[in-house]
Amino acid sequence: MIxxxxxxxxxxxxxxxxxxxxGFEVIEAFDGEEAWDRLEESRVDLxxxxxxxxxxxxxxxxxxxxxxxxxxxxxxIMLTARGFRLTPSELSDAGIVEMIDKPFSPRGLVxxxxxxxxxxxxxxxxx
Amino acid sequence: xxxxxxxxxxxxxxxxxxxxxxxGASWISVLDGSPRWPGIEGSIANWRQRLLVxxxxxxxxxxxxxxxxxxxxxxxxxxxxxxxAVGSTHVENHQEHSGIALLVSGELLEHxxxxxxxxAAMLDETLVRNLADSIDFPDGGSIPAMAELVRRLHRGAVxxxxxxxxQISVDRRLSDSYEELHLLNSLIDGLVLGGDTxxxxxxxxxxxxxxxxxxxxxxxxxxxxxxxLGDNVLHGDEVPTRGELRRIADxxxxxxxxxxxxxxxxxxxxxxxxxxxxSLGTLVAGGRPGEPIGSVELTxxxxxxxxxxxxxxxxxxxxxxDSMFLGTLQSMVAAIDAKDPYTRGHSQRVAVLSRxxxxxxxxxxxxxxxxxxxxxxxxxxxIGVPESVLCKAGRLDxxxxxxxxxxxxxxxxxxxDIPQIRDLLPGVLCHHEAWNGSGYPAGLSxxxxxxxxxxxxxxxxxxxxxxxxxxxxxxxxxxxxEEIRSCADRLYDPRIVPVFLDMDFTExxxxxxxxxxxxxxGAVxxxxxxxxxxxxxxxx
Numbered sequence: 017m018i019x020x021x022x023x024x025x026x027x028x029x030x031x032x033x034x035x036x037x038x039g040f041e042v043i044e045a046f047d048g049e050e051a052w053d054r055l056e057e058s059r060v061d062l063x064x065x066x067x068x069x070x071x072x073x074x075x076x077x078x079x080x081x082x083x084x085x086x087x088x089x090x091x092x093i094m095l096t097a098r099g100f101r102l103t104p105s106e107l108s109d110a111g112i113v114e115m116i117d118k119p120f121s122p123r124g125l126v127x128x129x130x131x132x133x134x135x136x137x138x139x140x141x142x143x
Numbered sequence: 144x145x146x147x148x149x150x151x152x153x154x155x156x157x158x159x160x161x162x163x164x165x166x167g168a169s170w171i172s173v174l175d176g177s178p179r180w181p182g183i184e185g186s187i188a189n190w191r192q193r194l195l196v197x198x199x200x201x202x203x204x205x206x207x208x209x210x211x212x213x214x215x216x217x218x219x220x221x222x223x224x225x226x227x228a229v230g231s232t233h234v235e236n237h238q239e240h241s242g243i244a245l246l247v248s249g250e251l252l253e254h255x256x257x258x259x260x261x262x263a264a265m266l267d268e269t270l271v272r273n274l275a276d277s278i279d280f281p282d283g284g285s286i287p288a289m290a291e292l293v294r295r296l297h298r299g300a301v302x303x304x305x306x307x308x309x310q311i312s313v314d315r316r317l318s319d320s321y322e323e324l325h326l327l328n329s330l331i332d333g334l335v336l337g338g339d340t341x342x343x344x345x346x347x348x349x350x351x352x353x354x355x356x357x358x359x360x361x362x363x364x365x366x367x368x369x370x371x372l373g374d375n376v377l378h379g380d381e382v383p384t385r386g387e388l389r390r391i392a393d394x395x396x397x398x399x400x401x402x403x404x405x406x407x408x409x410x411x412x413x414x415x416x417x418x419x420x421x422s423l424g425t426l427v428a429g430g431r432p433g434e435p436i437g438s439v440e441l442t443x444x445x446x447x448x449x450x451x452x453x454x455x456x457x458x459x460x461x462x463x464x465d466s467m468f469l470g471t472l473q474s475m476v477a478a479i480d481a482k483d484p485y486t487r488g489h490s491q492r493v494a495v496l497s498r499x500x501x502x503x504x505x506x507x508x509x510x511x512x513x514x515x516x517x518x519x520x521x522x523x524x525x526i527g528v529p530e531s532v533l534c535k536a537g538r539l540d541x542x543x544x545x546x547x548x549x550x551x552x553x554x555x556x557x558x559x560d561i562p563q564i565r566d567l568l569p570g571v572l573c574h575h576e577a578w579n580g581s582g583y584p585a586g587l588s589x590x591x592x593x594x595x596x597x598x599x600x601x602x603x604x605x606x607x608x609x610x611x612x613x614x615x616x617x618x619x620x621x622x623x624x625e626e627i628r629s630c631a632d633r634l635y636d637p638r639i640v641p642v643f644l645d646m647d648f649t650e651x652x653x654x655x656x657x658x659x660x661x662x663x664x665g666a667v668x669x670x671x672x673x674x675x676x677x678x679x680x681x682x683x
Contacts, residue, residue, distance in 0.1 A: 029317065030314065030318045033318060098328075121322050121325040121353060123353070124353050
């Protein structure tokens with residue numbers, strides 16, 4: 017199950033549509049705080065979140081996920097405006113596996129999510 | 144692109160089958176005027192469905208009267224005592240969906256029709272009667288109300304499915320426009336004037352492959368486009384051969400974007416690359432086995448082709464401008480070289496050396512290019528020195544020296560108003576400055592002398608010593624090296640000298656041989672006096 021978080025409803029709609037078409041289950045949230053509530057209710061395999069959001073932004077959400085033992089291994093992919101960069105250590109501290117620039121290719125995004133999940137599964141199988 | 148109509152009809156029929164079953168009826172979809180009989184699982188529990196759907200008498204009756212029933216719009220038709228048919232047709236988004244509900248009323252049990260139908264559907268009548276006894280069948284009077292309910296259920300199902308389809312179609316379009324937006328955005332990033340052509344095209348192919356799902360992309364250049372792009376660009380795996388690609392491109396007839404079904408490579412997309420009103424080439428993409436190329440893939444291909452066209456056109460204009468500019472500089476330089484046959488080709492050779500030296504030091508491409516141009520024009524100020532002085536074989540007097548020593552400033556003045564070459568000016572003005580401050584015109588020393596000028600200075604001296612002059616013969620390479628080595632610290636930047644001595648002089652030697660004066664042997668040997676007056680070996 018994939019949690020899609022963005023305060024822009026059309027982004028959530030497109031991403032959710034593409035992911036559902038690719039056979040994923042999707043739950044939606046429109047800010048970081050709502051996303052955190054969803055995470056407590058459901059078993060999520062990956063979080064796709066926007067960076068800039070009201071109430072709780074994407075980076076804070078990612079840090080909260082990384083620092084909570086229950087969710088610490090949850091991979092986070094972050095959508096961000098072009099030109100915004102974090103250092104590799106900031107990325108790994110927040111458990112962000114990848115930053116993807118907007119405007120993104122929905123098709124490319126779904127492929128990337130499939131790869132990240134396949135890597136995770138391979139890693140868990142090996143462990 | 145939306146869900147195919149057949150899928151939607153099936154979805155509506157599935158909803159109807161479930162909903163009318165709840166009121167003890169059966170749903171028969173009608174397509175192109177004929178009923179589609181559903182398959183019923185052969186259990187006795189389904190006796191009512193089997194009775195309605197699988198018995199010949201009902202089937203025959205219905206098939207004969209299907210048109211009348213469907214067009215009746217909710218009017219009930221009693222096919223036989225206790226068996227009712229109600230037709231329903233709804234139109235939504237110009238698409239029609241029809242079906243018939245078969246209903247049962249209590250009269251079925253009172254007349255002989257039940258035993259006839261049981262026989263026809265191969266059901267045990269006693270068993271059916273036992274099961275039917277426990278059911279409270281509606282009487283014939285309430286059938287019109289049930290018919291109305293069926294019509295409403297049908298309308299609801301059609302609206303739900305069609306609006307779901309419309310929503311999916313909006314989502315799909317939204318998603319497709321994101322793909323295009325992403326592609327255009329990536330391509331626009333690459334449309335920097337003078338940017339690297341190959342890199343732009345590689346990126347364009349990468350992005351197009353990723354967004355539209357093409358496995359291979361080929362960019363075929365026409366003769367006009369080939370001035371910028373030496374060869375076709377092939378990207379991805381299992382690209383067809385050049386001959387095949389050419390044939391595919393020819394088949395498209397220069398269309399903006401079209402898909403062509405090839406026998407060997409499946410469906411491929413073809414888009415014309417145009418720029419400045421001329422055809423520059425063709426973009427061919429494919430490798431989506433089993434997947435047709437739809438309008439989205441073609442739109443993306445056409446967008447990419449459009450951007451590639453703009454890029455190639457810009458690159459061509461830029462190259463034209465660049466070659467015109469270089470040509471102008473070269474003619475100016477040729478005019479000075481023509482004044483003195485002994486310095487023929489000197490500027491060209493210093494240009495090549497300066498370029499190679501800048502590259503060997505590891506300076507960026509833009510600097511290397513400037514070093515080349517600065518080498519080319521460094522002596523342009525000599526245009527202001529009279530030929531009698533420039534070509535004089537004998538000793539120069541004080542006044543004549545002064546004239547020669549003005550050439551860096553003269554060159555600077557000639558070039559300073561051309562904004563495109565502002566960066567070269569230090570190389571022209573300061574190429575006779577010396578590391579120890581003994582040079583001219585300003586007497587700068589060390590790092591005060593711009594790097595470009597330090598590079599040109601060493602190359603200038605090297606060529607002067609390596610070629611024959613009016614006043615002396617060329618020196619052998621080893622002697623020239625020794626001279627330069629001994630003047631590091633005094634005349635040249637000591638850090639650059641070893642890099643220079645380590646360079647490959649093959650191209651330089653070829654130029655030197657080409658430009659060698661016919662009668663170099665006749666030159667007067669007079670190494671001890673220098674034309675520029677400040678050091679024994681510094682020649683102009």
